[in-house]
Amino acid sequence: MISNLNNLPSGSTIEADVCIVGAGAAGVSLALSLSGRGLKILLLESGFEFADDKTQDLYAGEVADEKLHSPPDKYRQRRFGGSTTIWGGRCMPFDPIDFEPREYIPQSGWPISYQDLAPYYQQANKLLEAGVYEYDADKVFDEEQQAAIKGFKSDILKTNNLERFSCPTNVGDRYKQRLVLAKDVEVLLGANCTGIRLNQAGNHVNQLDIASLEGIKASVVAKKVILATGGIETTRLLLASNDICKNGIGNEHDLVGRYYQCHIAGNLGKLTVLGATSNVRHGYEVSLEGIYCRRRFALTADTQKKIGAGNMVARLHFPKIVDPSHKIGVLSGLFLAKNFISYEYGKRLKDGRSSFVIYLKHFANIILDPIDTVKFLYHWITKRTLAKRKFPSVILSNKSNQFTFEIHSEQYPNPNSRITLISDTDIFGMPKVKVDWQYLSEDIESVRRSLKVFVQEINQSGLATFEFNDDQLEEDLTRFGAYGGHHIGTTRMGTSPENSVVDADCKLHNIDNLYIASASVFPTSSQANPTLTIVAMSLRLADHIADTVHAGKASHSII
Amino acid sequence: MKVLILGATGHVGSRLHTHLQHANISSIAASRGRMRSNVANHIILDSMNLAELTKQLQNVDAVVNCVAGSKDAIGAGAQILTQAALAVGKPTIVHLSTMSVYGASEGVITETSPFDPDYNWYAAAKCEAEGHMQAYARAGGKVVVLRPGCIHGPGSVQWVERIANLLKTFRLGDLGSAGDGWSNLVHVDDVVKAIHFGLEIPLAAGEIQHFNLAAPDSPRWNQYFIDLAQAIDATPVKRIHPLQLKLDSKAFSPAIKISQKLLAKAKQAGLANRLPEPLPPSLVRLFKQHIFLDAQKASANLSFMTYEQSLLSSIEWLKNEQH
Numbered sequence: 001m002i003s004n005l006n007n008l009p010s011g012s013t014i015e016a017d018v019c020i021v022g023a024g025a026a027g028v029s030l031a032l033s034l035s036g037r038g039l040k041i042l043l044l045e046s047g048f049e050f051a052d053d054k055t056q057d058l059y060a061g062e063v064a065d066e067k068l069h070s071p072p073d074k075y076r077q078r079r080f081g082g083s084t085t086i087w088g089g090r091c092m093p094f095d096p097i098d099f100e101p102r103e104y105i106p107q108s109g110w111p112i113s114y115q116d117l118a119p120y121y122q123q124a125n126k127l128l129e130a131g132v133y134e135y136d137a138d139k140v141f142d143e144e145q146q147a148a149i150k151g152f153k154s155d156i157l158k159t160n161n162l163e164r165f166s167c168p169t170n171v172g173d174r175y176k177q178r179l180v181l182a183k184d185v186e187v188l189l190g191a192n193c194t195g196i197r198l199n200q201a202g203n204h205v206n207q208l209d210i211a212s213l214e215g216i217k218a219s220v221v222a223k224k225v226i227l228a229t230g231g232i233e234t235t236r237l238l239l240a241s242n243d244i245c246k247n248g249i250g251n252e253h254d255l256v257g258r259y260y261q262c263h264i265a266g267n268l269g270k271l272t273v274l275g276a277t278s279n280v281r282h283g284y285e286v287s288l289e290g291i292y293c294r295r296r297f298a299l300t301a302d303t304q305k306k307i308g309a310g311n312m313v314a315r316l317h318f319p320k321i322v323d324p325s326h327k328i329g330v331l332s333g334l335f336l337a338k339n340f341i342s343y344e345y346g347k348r349l350k351d352g353r354s355s356f357v358i359y360l361k362h363f364a365n366i367i368l369d370p371i372d373t374v375k376f377l378y379h380w381i382t383k384r385t386l387a388k389r390k391f392p393s394v395i396l397s398n399k400s401n402q403f404t405f406e407i408h409s410e411q412y413p414n415p416n417s418r419i420t421l422i423s424d425t426d427i428f429g430m431p432k433v434k435v436d437w438q439y440l441s442e443d444i445e446s447v448r449r450s451l452k453v454f455v456q457e458i459n460q461s462g463l464a465t466f467e468f469n470d471d472q473l474e475e476d477l478t479r480f481g482a483y484g485g486h487h488i489g490t491t492r493m494g495t496s497p498e499n500s501v502v503d504a505d506c507k508l509h510n511i512d513n514l515y516i517a518s519a520s521v522f523p524t525s526s527q528a529n530p531t532l533t534i535v536a537m538s539l540r541l542a543d544h545i546a547d548t549v550h551a552g553k554a555s556h557s558i559i
Numbered sequence: 560m561k562v563l564i565l566g567a568t569g570h571v572g573s574r575l576h577t578h579l580q581h582a583n584i585s586s587i588a589a590s591r592g593r594m595r596s597n598v599a600n601h602i603i604l605d606s607m608n609l610a611e612l613t614k615q616l617q618n619v620d621a622v623v624n625c626v627a628g629s630k631d632a633i634g635a636g637a638q639i640l641t642q643a644a645l646a647v648g649k650p651t652i653v654h655l656s657t658m659s660v661y662g663a664s665e666g667v668i669t670e671t672s673p674f675d676p677d678y679n680w681y682a683a684a685k686c687e688a689e690g691h692m693q694a695y696a697r698a699g700g701k702v703v704v705l706r707p708g709c710i711h712g713p714g715s716v717q718w719v720e721r722i723a724n725l726l727k728t729f730r731l732g733d734l735g736s737a738g739d740g741w742s743n744l745v746h747v748d749d750v751v752k753a754i755h756f757g758l759e760i761p762l763a764a765g766e767i768q769h770f771n772l773a774a775p776d777s778p779r780w781n782q783y784f785i786d787l788a789q790a791i792d793a794t795p796v797k798r799i800h801p802l803q804l805k806l807d808s809k810a811f812s813p814a815i816k817i818s819q820k821l822l823a824k825a826k827q828a829g830l831a832n833r834l835p836e837p838l839p840p841s842l843v844r845l846f847k848q849h850i851f852l853d854a855q856k857a858s859a860n861l862s863f864m865t866y867e868q869s870l871l872s873s874i875e876w877l878k879n880e881q882h
Binding site: 129167173174176177178181183286287288289290386387388389556 | 665666667732733735736739785789794795796797798799800801847849851853
């Protein structure tokens, strides 16, 4: 059932067995998994089934340095479906090494292992419509015929690391009907959680305060409460609910909001493949079940340990768009269209230094490369704009065998990279957030160590050459700041209240009924985009919660 | 026990006849039309003919009603069957109904869920037929009513061959929300087993029992389409745009249907068979209908084949057919 808080009388109290705050990737997955187990589930959603500016404004806040991090109301959507309404769809699991404590990465190590998540990854993959749970490219595609670089073999630099693409699935739109028909789930739209009220002892959530923008206020009383509002908002809710715990909920040891991680990303280096252009497959392959997939370059876990580097992947990429010397009409077209592309997807097209001459050169590129530009536009319109399973990103035909690497790397957990509250408040009187994302020299040096192995392995293969500008590495990796939309680490998971905010079951250490389903519980960020793991963790949490209230498995599962 | 099977040359009827013979139950296979020399114990019988039917029922202990066809054959046919049965001492009737009696209902559907005869002509006819079965029980007869979901497995033209043809031409695939309904697939051999069970279930005079039939692990349609497509190499599976489905079912398919009828009238069956498969709007509606046929009552007495087993069996049949 889907209802609206504005249709309830002010002062109502809603009771539920489980209350989930936030109907995005985590919240919708939780509700689907918990349904059918004899529980009454309440799924609170601030927004509606459409974008609403006033609701989105509730995400406004500050950033310490806009060059390093986008404003907090970007890359996040406060509406039914959450940020899956705008995500790119890239899916891949975290690697087993991500869960291990690594002495070269301080504060690394999860209290759970990859094996604990493995069964949930399978379900998550299905929910996100990313096909079969198989991320070894050599098991999905031909090892020889569909190799990234024909003949390239290395024991330490692998190319069988796969990423799969969701449609991208908007979980609100896609699973709405399942939730509408589920008699045990109530989705309450327009319901903003404005406070988490604990008992006097501070160890139990008594109720949640909820309010609509139209002025309706109500309370929720639930046996179990799960915050699934995304990394930044979850942090905000905990810190702002400070009537009983003066530093905010779960913040006895000043950990909430700290260790904020995104990903270190950049487009760099020069890879030249020798021989025919057919020796390279840099674009998307389509698996039998119709999923766009792509090979990535990555060092083996043993190599990472040996050189003491964080987890990182690299994709074959085209030259830097902003530099017109690539002479590629399509790229120049993208550059010129950057102001018509949404903030989230246009960000990496803007570096703020483009002169009139640069614009002219881009324009000339289009004029001089009309056939490719038109071909690209046709492909883009039919395979992306009009398609329901969208072609994931811009891929150009390979004419020169020249590529860059698109790097996506783990950040070292850093307590000084953090989210805090400021005195400015939103319409509900909730303090806004300030995001102070920081990176460490270790983040850059880790990528440097990895890239040096790339250079060694690629150059000694005799099939290609690779070089990168050592002096410019930091600039290349931080030119556009933190990779947008990945909000990790601010309510980290761990073994004790001294080192973490939640335990291995995603429950706040000293509160018996408050849980978090968000990338904010990830202690480390991996090389992977977080959505698939958010969903897998949410499904795992649903099973745990069902066990704790003795609900068990669903008699009629709608997942 | 001696059993008369009405509609014995159809998909379920023919497999039932073979099954009963192997189980040493004497069965008579009745159908309209021509004599089938390859069917043991075959008789020609118009189930709409009360006198003929009454005569045949005199010799049996039970009758299985697998009659398909027009609204009349289903609705009025059931009435004639119950009249004939009442006239000859009330043999047990095992009546093959359908989940279509629940019409547009969504959610978990048990045997006591309400009917929806207004859904379409087929639902109306099947509801009417069940009404006659109910009346037969009230008059002291013994009845078992089976309501299967979509019957697949060997011989399933509707749910295997037709779907495969649509997948091969990329008119079906991954439908997204439009294919999120439950498939409620049940293997034809499980339906046959359920009929056999219905024949042997001890019933008191005037008792009627209803059973939904669907494999409990039957997936949503999208899963079935993706699995079947990969098995028949209709790959890569395509994500079908809702607009394509709409155009296909509302414009392209009606044109095919009209052409089929015209060609049939012109006695050009060969040409008609070469036309593409129609994708009627009713089918498109079914694919997105979240109807979950709860077969727990049947599961307590029967073990259903797993989805994986029944899919393999369907694929094997399909591949043999194509050869």
